[in-house]
Amino acid sequence: MATPQLLHVGIIGAGEVAQVIHLPVLSLLSHLYTVEIICDISLKNVEHCATKFHIPKATTTVSDVIKHPEVNVVFILTSDEFHAEYTIASLQSGKHVMVEKPITLSIQSAQRIIAAEKAANGAKVFVGYMRRYAPSFTQAFKREVASIPRILYARSRDFSGPNAQFVSQSGTFQVQNTDFPPDAAAERAKRLDALFEEAFEGREATSEKKKYCRFLGSLGSHDISLMREMLGFPESVAGVSVNEPFYSAIFNYRNESGEPFAVTYESGIDSVPNFDAHLAIYGEKKRVSIQYPSPYVKGLPITVKVDELNEHGEIQAREMLTSYEDAYTAELRELHSCIVEGQQIKTTAEDALQDLKLFDLMYKKYDERA
The missing domain is CATH 3.40.50.720 (NAD(P)-binding Rossmann-like Domain)
Structure with a gap:
């Protein structure tokens, strides 16, 4: 070889x-x-x-x-x-x-x-x-979702808990030094302000909206990108909720039959060390979900769960683990x-641009509240 x-x-x-x-x-x-x-x-x-x-x-x-x-x-x-x-x-x-x-x-x-x-x-x-590279996503999850004739609903959730607690137990022994140049904080703030000015072009960049932007870029981009790969880009944003440290949205989609369905997005960071990140797809007789554990602890399984009505009218549950290989x-x-x-x-980069375009629709929907 x-x-x-x-x-x-x-x-x-x-x-x-x-x-x-x-x-x-x-x-x-x-x-x-x-x-x-x-x-x-x-x-x-x-x-x-x-x-x-x-x-x-x-x-x-x-x-x-x-x-x-x-x-x-x-x-x-x-x-x-x-x-x-x-x-x-x-x-x-x-x-x-x-x-x-x-x-x-x-x-x-x-x-x-x-x-x-x-x-x-x-x-x-x-x-x-x-x-999007986890074997359980690219294989089991996509395969099972493909067998749903009509998608009726989907949910994207990411309640990640405090990263510091997972990192401290990861065995990687991170160090956090603070010997930064004296002008580093000012330079960072200047760059961020320039990006916020672009992100909210022609609109007021309030403190709340800046935090919203940073949140969607950090945790939100995981979930929105995963959702897009499975379901495509939504037709529209029906509504958003911005209540730091929790954020949510409802997206409008259509399935292959042209019928409308909704996707709810809910995410936030609290102090409970329970990593709950999943994408769930619902059909008439089948539900498929993929659960992601904290990536900061190596070797935790990414599992796919199926609940469905079988040919005997019974509730049937299956759980799949394609590989223990971590997503990174x-x-x-x-x-x-x-x-x-x-x-x-x-x-x-073109794919990642789609996240930013969807974020912009979410910002505009937020602005409509005023």
Whole structure:
């Protein structure tokens, strides 16, 4: 068997998602990836990661990663307001990009990324919607939903609880240093304000709406993206509820028979450490749901449950687990195939733009309340 081609990785951002998720997974996929360089505004963070994960170079200068001659693909694991700038700069340097969701917070900045990708002569953008790569989703869930003749209703729920509690039990021993440059907070606020101005163009960007935008970009993008892959883009937004820290919406859809049905979206973060994230699809005689556990604890199963009326008029329940492989591992295996073998990317920048367009419809529906 031929040895797989190694991809040489540069990482921008050495915070929680790097330390708890991507660096451990990249280490386990050492036959596919090797990390050459890591960057963060905290020198202590990058030095910690470089030592722990045997990375040859640590830096606080982003261009060191983007211009690194050995790097094939740049992982952008920073906070949202830096995604567009670093993605575009990486594409302009001929590097492929794996950018964590959300791709960015405004439609305009996503369009700038798409334009840069088109001009990049082959460099591609892969957006990190890991739930859409989980084997139980791509196989069991999609297979079971496909056998529902008429979808009558669907529900997307994500009550994630406090991430800190899951992270503390993950065995990854994250460090959180605060040796940031003195102007870092001001620079971040300036970038965020520019994105909010674009996201709410021509409308007032209140504090509540800014929090709504940040929430949809963080937790909401997981659920909305998953919903879109299964059901497509909704016809309209029937209503929204914005009551921090909980948010909800009702989307209008039509099934293959042209009949209307609704999808409810409900999400929020409280202090109860119970991770309840699922997508459920309802037909006349069959219900199918997929339950996602916290991704911060490796090895927890992603299960698919079916409740249906069988030919004997009995209630029949089944539960399926396609694989114990976690969604992040499946995602990075797919990323390797897309770059090395030219496999088509599912979670493209154009795909991620659809989330932002739906968010915009949700903002406008919220504005109608006034």
